[in-house]
Amino acid sequence: MLQLECPNCGVTAEETEFAQGGEAHLTRRGPEASEQEFHDYLFAKENPRGVHFERWRHVNGCGKWFHVARCTATLEIFGTYSAQTLEPPREIRDRISKKRPGWSWREFA
Amino acid sequence: MKRYSAFAIAREALRHHTGWERAWTSPEPRQRYDVVIIGGGGHGLATAYYLGKNFGITNVAVLEKGWIGGGNTGRNTTIIRSNYLQDPSAAIYEKSRGLFETLSQDINFNLMFSPRGVMMLAQTQHEVRGYTRTAHANALQGVDTEFIGPQRVKELCPIMNIEGPRYPVLGALWQPRAGTGRHDALVWGFARACSDMGMDIIQNCEVTGIHSEDGEVSGVSTTRGDIACDKLGIVVAGHSGRLAEMAGFRLPIESVALQALVSEPIKPCMDVVVMANTVHGYMSQSDKGEMVIGGGADGFNNYTQRGSFHHIEETVRALCETFPVINRLKMLRQWGGIVDMTGDRSPILSKTPLGNCFINCGWGTGGWKATPGSGWGFAELMVRGYSPLTAAFGLERFREGRFIDESVAAGVAH
Numbered sequence: 001m002l003q004l005e006c007p008n009c010g011v012t013a014e015e016t017e018f019a020q021g022g023e024a025h026l027t028r029r030g031p032e033a034s035e036q037e038f039h040d041y042l043f044a045k046e047n048p049r050g051v052h053f054e055r056w057r058h059v060n061g062c063g064k065w066f067h068v069a070r071c072t073a074t075l076e077i078f079g080t081y082s083a084q085t086l087e088p089p090r091e092i093r094d095r096i097s098k099k100r101p102g103w104s105w106r107e108f109a
Numbered sequence: 110m111k112r113y114s115a116f117a118i119a120r121e122a123l124r125h126h127t128g129w130e131r132a133w134t135s136p137e138p139r140q141r142y143d144v145v146i147i148g149g150g151g152h153g154l155a156t157a158y159y160l161g162k163n164f165g166i167t168n169v170a171v172l173e174k175g176w177i178g179g180g181n182t183g184r185n186t187t188i189i190r191s192n193y194l195q196d197p198s199a200a201i202y203e204k205s206r207g208l209f210e211t212l213s214q215d216i217n218f219n220l221m222f223s224p225r226g227v228m229m230l231a232q233t234q235h236e237v238r239g240y241t242r243t244a245h246a247n248a249l250q251g252v253d254t255e256f257i258g259p260q261r262v263k264e265l266c267p268i269m270n271i272e273g274p275r276y277p278v279l280g281a282l283w284q285p286r287a288g289t290g291r292h293d294a295l296v297w298g299f300a301r302a303c304s305d306m307g308m309d310i311i312q313n314c315e316v317t318g319i320h321s322e323d324g325e326v327s328g329v330s331t332t333r334g335d336i337a338c339d340k341l342g343i344v345v346a347g348h349s350g351r352l353a354e355m356a357g358f359r360l361p362i363e364s365v366a367l368q369a370l371v372s373e374p375i376k377p378c379m380d381v382v383v384m385a386n387t388v389h390g391y392m393s394q395s396d397k398g399e400m401v402i403g404g405g406a407d408g409f410n411n412y413t414q415r416g417s418f419h420h421i422e423e424t425v426r427a428l429c430e431t432f433p434v435i436n437r438l439k440m441l442r443q444w445g446g447i448v449d450m451t452g453d454r455s456p457i458l459s460k461t462p463l464g465n466c467f468i469n470c471g472w473g474t475g476g477w478k479a480t481p482g483s484g485w486g487f488a489e490l491m492v493r494g495y496s497p498l499t500a501a502f503g504l505e506r507f508r509e510g511r512f513i514d515e516s517v518a519a520g521v522a523h
Binding site: 042 | 348350351359360361362363364408409410411412413417418419452507508
């Protein structure tokens with residue numbers, strides 16, 4: 001059972017109060033996108049065994065979206081942060097580096 | 110290979126069981142094989158078996174990271190059925206179910222295939238319409254199913270409460286030739302049959318890299334040395350994404366944990382398999398008497414082989430409503446398996462961007478029942494480059510938008 005803290009309303013709750021909404025930091029391209037880019041946006045997933053960034057929604061709470069940094073191999077939560085950002089904050093990346101030296105996820109490390 | 114038979118048991122009984130031989134050999138890997146299959150689970154071994162049986166290709170190695178029967182093969186709920194809506198799914202699952210009927214004789218290993226019948230309950234008007242449609246589709250596909258009314262459901266499964274206040278049973282999709290089988294016997298039987306044909310079953314051998322030359326696969330690196338091959342089949346379920354990364358392409362797959370549990374053994378009380386999709390649970394009784402219960406998948410990526418407790422709670426709560434007789438049962442064991450879910454919940458049996466490298470994955474929550482059919486089709490694809498069974502399950506269908514929209518899988522919502 002995951003315990004998540006919603007950065008929007010500050011509530012810490014069990015996973016039954018939240019719903020996962022897929023990978024974080026996807027690039028949403030415009031009408032000029034190629035078929036391959038659109039395919040990758042829809043289907044090509046990172047699906048890592050280890051450090052992962054994903055979108056969650058506080059469904060049974062404030063209803064707002066946020067991001068979670070999590071390890072899929074141990075279910076450890078590295079931190080949650082606002083969805084209004086294009087990349088994971090430095091503070092969370094540093095925290096992951098301490099626990100998982102040499103990690104990388106897409107272009108982030 | 111010495112055949113297993115009633116006479117063999119009598120013979121061995123007279124000489125204190127000293128004459129049994131190992132079911133399959135454990136050779137050191139050779140430098141080169143015609144075909145290397147990564148993954149010694151059901152689908153990998155089935156592929157190797159049909160490469161030998163249907164095409165006479167026996168210079169084959171099956172590489173397994175752990176041991177035979179130690180992965181998802183031993184983690185499913187052993188249900189075999191083929192009542193799917195879409196034609197490509199019905200074709201491959203019905204092929205598989207048909208193969209199960211004589212497979213024990215073919216590989217001389219008792220799979221305990223028990224065509225006891227599977228019913229999928231309709232507990233809302235929406236499901237009544239959906240399953241009626243599936244029954245019509247199955248009639249056209251040559252799959253023997255029918256939509257039955259609530260009284261027939263009660264006759265077939267007397268312990269069920271069909272008058273539940275919230276979700277009364279309005280009928281069911283009934284497949285009389287579906288049922289259960291012994292899951293680890295399938296891999297043991299295939300491994301024994303493959304070994305008998307001269308193939309190498311190599312356990313404790315993890316693949317660490319995939320080599321290519323001029324866009325074609327040339328071999329693999331493993332923890333037991335480099336192995337060269339002409340053709341490579343990747344059949345590793347939950348870890349497909351990592352192998353695909355080694356081969357240089359990406360997959361439309363996400364890995365999640367799916368759970369199951371069994372109760373303490375009780376006297377026989379239920380001789381059919383019942384699936385209840387609206388209330389999210391399914392149940393059958395094993396030959397040992399345990400009630401085998403399948404639950405839902407977690408909603409997030411997970412590689413830990415254990416799921417969230419609230420899913421068990423939801424499943425058990427629903428089943429207690431449907432089968433009031435089980436509400437005092439103690440649960441003995443609970444486990445999780447990592448399932449590889451694709452975008453349309455249908456599997457991938459396909460060529461890959463790397464030449465002569467093929468992939469069989471994405472079975473999600475519904476792989477066990479398809480094992481022989483999947484091996485049959487995938488072996489044909491690897492040899493001929495085309496198989497009517499696998500043609501619709503190509504990797505390119507995601508780019509081309511030709512989805513096979515099916516809640517393949519446990520029949521439980523994902």
